[in-house]
Amino acid sequence: MHAVVLHSFGPAENLGYEVVPDPEPGPGQVRIAVKAAGVHLVETMLRKGGISDPETPLPPLPELPTIFGGEVAGIVDAVGPDVDPAWIGRDVVTAGGRPGGYAELAVADLAAVHRVPDGVGHASAVAMIVTGVTALHFLDVAELTSSDVVLVTSAAGGVGRLLVQYARRLGAQVIGAAGGAAKVAAVRELGADLAVDYDEPGWQQRVADALGGRKVTALLDGVGGDRARAAFELLADGGRCLTIGTSSERPIEPDPRLVAERGLSVTNALMLLLGQQDRRPAYEVRALAAVAEGALVPAVQTFPLSEAAAAHAALESRRTTGKVVLVP
DSSP: OEEEEEOSSSSGGGEEEEEOOOOOOOTTEEEEEEEEEEOOHHHHHHHTTOOSOTTSOOOOOOOSSBOOOOOEEEEEEEEOTTSOGGGTTOEEEEOSSOOOOSBSEEEEEGGGEEEOOTTOOHHHHHHIIIIIHHHHHHHHHHTOOTTOEEEEESTTBHHHHHHHHHHHHHTOEEEEEESSHHHHHHHHHTTOSEEEETTSTTHHHHHHHHHTTOOEEEEEESSOHHHHHHHHTTEEEEEEEEEOOOTTSSOOOOOHHHHHHTTOEEEEHHHHHHTTGGGHHHHHHHHHHHHHHTSSOOOEEEEEGGGHHHHHHHHHTTOOOBEEEEEO
């Protein structure tokens, strides 16, 4: 089979497309003919050999050579010796953490596999199995109501788009911030009350003017860095800031004295999610149900499996919209 293999840590071009032996499923496992493999920002960091930011939790660096890809959707084509052969031919999706998804065939533990709901495509399923889970957990922590004024950063990303959709359906006032005209247009199409380019000077004033005296009550941040700090300044007294990642590779780091004086709350929702892995299967079921029902619609940007290096480069340079997915 063909797979994308990393032999040495470094830039995206270190990801090589090559022929490797087919994997075989062991006890309690199935083999999946991969139709879609999710690409995660964490994988770009691991590919580089990790980063020094202690606020960005990373799994241990893999032994090399390695094949990334823990998010896989496809069709079961073989089963382990103790697995019911009836699984063969079923559409499934998994994010069980076992690497190897950047390939034409991947092995997964049956215990971590879900059936893909009828009417849901492989790319959408693989987008929801991690991105959807992250968004739903984020929203549970945020406890949004229709009276909230919500500011979503990285609003054109995989998680950000789902947050905008949910908040709009709830009836909250939603501002989506993203970088570049194309991404701002994508956020506007989601129905955000205001879509702004946070790479343009004066974007904060645009938000303040549009709110007409109202203030942001909930900041849902997935970008970190200077953009997040600028967004944080728009929070009302008593407002809440929830972070779900740092695509800029820098945390928001608000002034603790300012947080206390203004009665603000700052919650690292990503760390909460990582500390509640026992609840993950239930979130995965919810995420797949949400896309099957049309309650949440993930955006997917696909790259051929052979162009995984280009997918990594685009993702880490913030040139993608929605969930990045590799397809054979």
